[in-house]
Amino acid sequence: MVYYTERSKKSNEQRTGNYYKKEKKNIRCYNYGLRGHYAAECKLKMVNKYAEKSKDMRLSILVGAATAGISLTRTSWCLDSGATTHMCCERQFFTSLSPIAEKVWLADNNTVEACGRGNIRMKVGAVTLTAENVLYIPALQHNFLSVSRITSRDSKVKFLKSGAQIQDKNGNFMLKAERINDLYVFESQTGNENICNFAKNKEDNLMRWHNRFGHIHIAALKEMASKRIVHGLNLSESNNNNQCKTCAESKICTKPFVPSDHKSNKLLEIIHSDVCGPMNKRSFSGFQYFVTFIDDKSRYIHVRLLKSKADVFDAFKSFKAIVELETENKIKILRTDNGREYLNQAFDRYLTESGIKRQTTVPYTPQQNGIAERANRTLVEMARSMLVYSGLDEAYWAEAITTAAYIRNRSVTKALINKTPFEVFKNRKPSV
Numbered sequence: 001m002v003y004y005t006e007r008s009k010k011s012n013e014q015r016t017g018n019y020y021k022k023e024k025k026n027i028r029c030y031n032y033g034l035r036g037h038y039a040a041e042c043k044l045k046m047v048n049k050y051a052e053k054s055k056d057m058r059l060s061i062l063v064g065a066a067t068a069g070i071s072l073t074r075t076s077w078c079l080d081s082g083a084t085t086h087m088c089c090e091r092q093f094f095t096s097l098s099p100i101a102e103k104v105w106l107a108d109n110n111t112v113e114a115c116g117r118g119n120i121r122m123k124v125g126a127v128t129l130t131a132e133n134v135l136y137i138p139a140l141q142h143n144f145l146s147v148s149r150i151t152s153r154d155s156k157v158k159f160l161k162s163g164a165q166i167q168d169k170n171g172n173f174m175l176k177a178e179r180i181n182d183l184y185v186f187e188s189q190t191g192n193e194n195i196c197n198f199a200k201n202k203e204d205n206l207m208r209w210h211n212r213f214g215h216i217h218i219a220a221l222k223e224m225a226s227k228r229i230v231h232g233l234n235l236s237e238s239n240n241n242n243q244c245k246t247c248a249e250s251k252i253c254t255k256p257f258v259p260s261d262h263k264s265n266k267l268l269e270i271i272h273s274d275v276c277g278p279m280n281k282r283s284f285s286g287f288q289y290f291v292t293f294i295d296d297k298s299r300y301i302h303v304r305l306l307k308s309k310a311d312v313f314d315a316f317k318s319f320k321a322i323v324e325l326e327t328e329n330k331i332k333i334l335r336t337d338n339g340r341e342y343l344n345q346a347f348d349r350y351l352t353e354s355g356i357k358r359q360t361t362v363p364y365t366p367q368q369n370g371i372a373e374r375a376n377r378t379l380v381e382m383a384r385s386m387l388v389y390s391g392l393d394e395a396y397w398a399e400a401i402t403t404a405a406y407i408r409n410r411s412v413t414k415a416l417i418n419k420t421p422f423e424v425f426k427n428r429k430p431s432v
Helices: 012-016 018-024 043-055 147-152 202-212 218-226 245-250 309-327 345-354 366-390 394-408 421-426
Strands: 076-080 094-105 111-124 127-136 143-146 156-159 163-167 173-180 183-187 270-276 289-295 301-306 333-336 357-360
Touching: 076 173, 094 127, 127 173, 143 147, 147 156, 202 218, 270 309, 270 366, 289 309, 289 366, 289 394, 301 309, 301 366, 301 394, 309 345, 333 366, 345 357, 366 394
Parallel strands: 076 143, 270 333, 333 357
Antiparallel strands: 076 183, 094 111, 111 127, 156 163, 163 173, 173 183, 270 289, 289 301
């Protein structure tokens, strides 16, 4: 149950009559110097205290213990006459979402974050419902519909002994909520056809996997399925007319770099690296750049998020320690461009002490560091496609980039034959 309560107490003078009021008229409140009341009764103090608290919170709710003993899930919805806004804990319900940062106060005085606001679509039986300006609060365990918000749109809510009914403005039945322990609850399914479409037809099946794999090429997806390069990817025969509008909007066509003739024989023999940024927006964690470290043999991509280019050196040391322990191999060569983040005394000294040879490109010839340049471009295009498709703000780029790298390592690449970077680097097939 979501509600907000404020209790007012009768002051002593109201109970003791006019005599006591006259006696107090010369009393001075030491909070603000006003006469006629004691400091403990000061209403101005309470008003200012509440106003000060309101500066730090835009929403104040109490999630009560009334839900104890009820089996509610993250797709359960409670009708709440005390809530001033709708609240949802599941991303899959949202058809659009904009990032926000608002504190939500709980009954135990702890706070959780409302990290987004947007529109939702849900299915309740045969009825599809939509709601606008819904708060996205992942920390909640179930969802809340505000009765006041419903009625403000001319819909009707009728509370009965057995449950509650929602009707449209013409009185047509929309849904029924069951009454359980004085809560009015109903279950729902996502109605977001773009994000979570469980249709069984062949074309939707293929496009759903296309979206899951960060909008990789359809031909690559079909190859992975037909050759069983990964576990869990099962596609039916499909038309060749599948076109993704998101890919057309998000991807940039450039002339490909000429591939290198040399190929490493062992893991970590050559590591390619490049920095990308600054991005258009800072991420929510304050990152502006990312750096990739790519193993030449497997083409496995490791990503590190950076707040500045000066963090590249520490990122490489962390990367080196992890991969050398995992593979039991040593990095032999580090291939980069001539950026100052790579060419400095501390970095040079560390490479020399570690027995790592440095290879740099000729200035203004990015094709000599083509593997890293191309990997960064691929990750950016995948991240952009995912953000456009989901409707998320650009500030989520850091999460999108790391997700893109995760997907890319589990996808086919022309550099490998019937294997993914994950399988070559980890020595096992990935499961998707």
